[in-house]
Amino acid sequence: MRASRVGVERLSKRFGMHEVFDELSLEFAGGCSYCLRAPSGGGKTTLLRILMGLERPDSGRVIGVRRGAISVMFQEDRLSDALTPVENVALLHPDRRVSRRMIEAELAEILPLRALSQSVVELSGGMRRRVALACAMLFPSSLVLLDEPFTGLDTATKREVIDFVRARLRGRTLIVATHGADDAEMLGARTVTLPTSGGGADGDAV
Numbered sequence: 001m002r003a004s005r006v007g008v009e010r011l012s013k014r015f016g017m018h019e020v021f022d023e024l025s026l027e028f029a030g031g032c033s034y035c036l037r038a039p040s041g042g043g044k045t046t047l048l049r050i051l052m053g054l055e056r057p058d059s060g061r062v063i064g065v066r067r068g069a070i071s072v073m074f075q076e077d078r079l080s081d082a083l084t085p086v087e088n089v090a091l092l093h094p095d096r097r098v099s100r101r102m103i104e105a106e107l108a109e110i111l112p113l114r115a116l117s118q119s120v121v122e123l124s125g126g127m128r129r130r131v132a133l134a135c136a137m138l139f140p141s142s143l144v145l146l147d148e149p150f151t152g153l154d155t156a157t158k159r160e161v162i163d164f165v166r167a168r169l170r171g172r173t174l175i176v177a178t179h180g181a182d183d184a185e186m187l188g189a190r191t192v193t194l195p196t197s198g199g200g201a202d203g204d205a206v
């Protein structure tokens with residue numbers, strides 16, 4: 001799937017009296033990777049949810065996002081607890097020809113082998129995070145949106161997981177909401193800092 005340019009134009013969003021975005025315009029070049037930075041409560045999740053079509057802006061518009069062509073990882077793990085990691089990935093994968101063995105081989109790069117046959121409810125928080133990430137990365141799409149994908153991971157595991165993400169981008173556009181100061185460098189991504197509200201975004205999104 002070809003990655004096209006995506007963005008938001010003059011986007012405004014309030015929750016009650018609280019203004020999150022005031023005419024925010026941002027553009028993300030197709031096939032490039034970006035880290036969204038902002039303090040806690042700065043609107044990273046809200047922007048991702050607007051791009052996903054799960055939240056409606058008060059005004060302004062989203063550009064270039066094709067429904068059904070987005071891979072998503074939410075801040076909370078949305079997994080089927082009773083199923084194994086392999087079954088979770090298979091459940092979301094639209095291509096029925098993708099075999100269990102192929103999914104196992106992918107997951108084995110970021111999870112211990114014994115974890116692959118356990119129900120995800122039995123896994124640690126960091127392992128569950130990796131299953132959720134695999135569900136997103138293995139879903140065919142042109143845009144990948146990840147909300148805090150590396151929480152609960154130690155440095156060595158995070159490095160492995162970032163290698164996994166980079167190897168599976170294959171030209172897709174990636175936007176990651178993160179607090180990690182070194183995430184952009186590790187991902188080879190540009191940093192976009194969201195304005196506190198009112199001003200333009202900082203960084204090198206084009």
Ligand SMILES: Nc1ncnc2c1ncn2[C@@H]1O[C@H](COP(=O)(O)OP(=O)(O)OP(=O)(O)O)[C@@H](O)[C@H]1O
Nearest residue numbers: 015018020038039040041042043044045046047177
């Ligand atoms: N459904 C909602 N109802 C009311 N307020 C909301 C809602 N969703 C988000 N907010 C508010 O909007 C602001 C932005 O929240 P958001 O979750 O987008 O920030 P964030 O940058 O992702 O934060 P964090 O880094 O803590 O995850 C916050 O003040 C939050 O309380």
